[in-house]
Amino acid sequence: MIIRLVSAALVAGFLAAVVASGLQFALTSPLIIAAERYETQASTTAPHFASLVVRVHGGHDHGTKDPAVNGGEVAPEWQPGPGLPRMAFTALATLVGGVGYALLLGAVLLACGREPTPETGLRFAIAGFLAVALAPALGLPPELPGMEAAPLAERQFWWVMTAAATAMGLYLIALRRSTIAIAGGLVLLVAPHLAGAPETSHAASALPAGYAAQFAARSLGIAFVFWAVIGLAYGWAWTLFGRKATAHA
Numbered sequence: 175m176i177i178r179l180v181s182a183a184l185v186a187g188f189l190a191a192v193v194a195s196g197l198q199f200a201l202t203s204p205l206i207i208a209a210e211r212y213e214t215q216a217s218t219t220a221p222h223f224a225s226l227v228v229r230v231h232g233g234h235d236h237g238t239k240d241p242a243v244n245g246g247e248v249a250p251e252w253q254p255g256p257g258l259p260r261m262a263f264t265a266l267a268t269l270v271g272g273v274g275y276a277l278l279l280g281a282v283l284l285a286c287g288r289e290p291t292p293e294t295g296l297r298f299a300i301a302g303f304l305a306v307a308l309a310p311a312l313g314l315p316p317e318l319p320g321m322e323a324a325p326l327a328e329r330q331f332w333w334v335m336t337a338a339a340t341a342m343g344l345y346l347i348a349l350r351r352s353t354i355a356i357a358g359g360l361v362l363l364v365a366p367h368l369a370g371a372p373e374t375s376h377a378a379s380a381l382p383a384g385y386a387a388q389f390a391a392r393s394l395g396i397a398f399v400f401w402a403v404i405g406l407a408y409g410w411a412w413t414l415f416g417r418k419a420t421a422h423a
Contacts, residue, residue: 178412178415178416179277179280179281179284179412180277181411181415182276182280182290182408182411182412182415183273183276183277183279183280183408184273184276185407185408185411186272186273186276186279186403186404186405186407186408186411187269187271187272187273187274187275187276187277187404188269188272188273189403189407190268190272190275190276190400190401190403190404190407191265191268191269191271191272191273193399193400193403194268194272194396194399194400194403195264195265195268195269197395197396197399198264198268198396199261199264201392201395201396202389202392202393202396203261203264205318205385205388205389205392206318206319206389208385209318209319209321209381209385209389210319212319212381212382268400272400272404275302275306275401275404276404276407276408278302279295279298279299279302279404279405279408280408280412282298283295283298286298286345286349290408290409290412290413291409291412291413292405292406292409292410292413293409294409295404295405295406295407295408295409295410295412296402296405296406296409297405298405299401299402299404299405299406299408300401300402300405301341301344301348302341302401302404302405303397303398303400303401303402304340304344305337305338305340305341305344306337306397306401307394307397307398307401308394308397309336309337309340309363309366310332310333310336310337311390311393311394312367313332313336313366313367313370313371314329314332314333314371314372315386315390316389316390316393316394317386317389317390318381318385318386318389321381321386322374323374324371324372324373324374325372328372329371329372332366332369332371332372335366335369336366336367336371339362339363339365339366340362340363340366342359342362343358343359343360343361343362343363344359344363345359346358346359346362347359347360347363
């Protein structure tokens with residue numbers, strides 16, 4: 175069972191990473207490069223502007239400012255060089271994330287007593303997209319370089335809280351289905367947003383607003399495809415490895 179679970183997750187994660195990486199390079203990478211040009215231009219006119227590091231699935235991290243280092247300037251963080259190194263690290267990070275999410279999907283399917291098939295895998299994968307990508311994006315949309323953001327620790331805590339609450343809420347609504355469970359699930363769905371995401375400073379940015387909107391929309395679209403491929407591929411791979419095991423026996 176464990177070998178079958180891991181094998182299906184490896185296949186699903188690899189296929190999802192291939193598709194998502196291709197979409198990222200075609201749709202979001204040009205926006206990131208354009209945003210970095212604006213950020214570079216802004217840094218030449220504002221020496222104390224914080225440098226931002228783009229994560230693979232959108233969003234960014236601020237460098238930490240240490241008054242004892244470089245006169246209080248932002249300490250630069252390591253990041254892969256432009257071109258092929260960045261593409262390789264992005265694809266690798268997407269692959270690791272894809273395999274991890276596929277393992278989680280398979281474990282949830284088995285824990286809920288559902289036989290992994292392409293159909294059930296897709297349904298649970300859509301729930302995963304809602305919990306991990308869409309719900310957190312309502313408060314913390316994917317961000318480009320040059321956009322202000324709240325402290326990293328606060329954003330991470332709110333993201334984890336929102337993803338966990340949304341996942342549990344969807345479970346209560348879709349699988350438990352009793353009146354109390356549905357009511358509790360609705361409360362869990364809205365609670366993180368009532369609490370509110372960490373607020374960012376409203377400093378002016380040289381980045382055009384259209385770039386940020388396009389990046390957020392494209393990132394969410396890629397995330398949906400990413401999760402859909404994971405669900406479909408996991409169900410297909412699980413069935414395939416089951417048939418091979420039966421034939422070998």
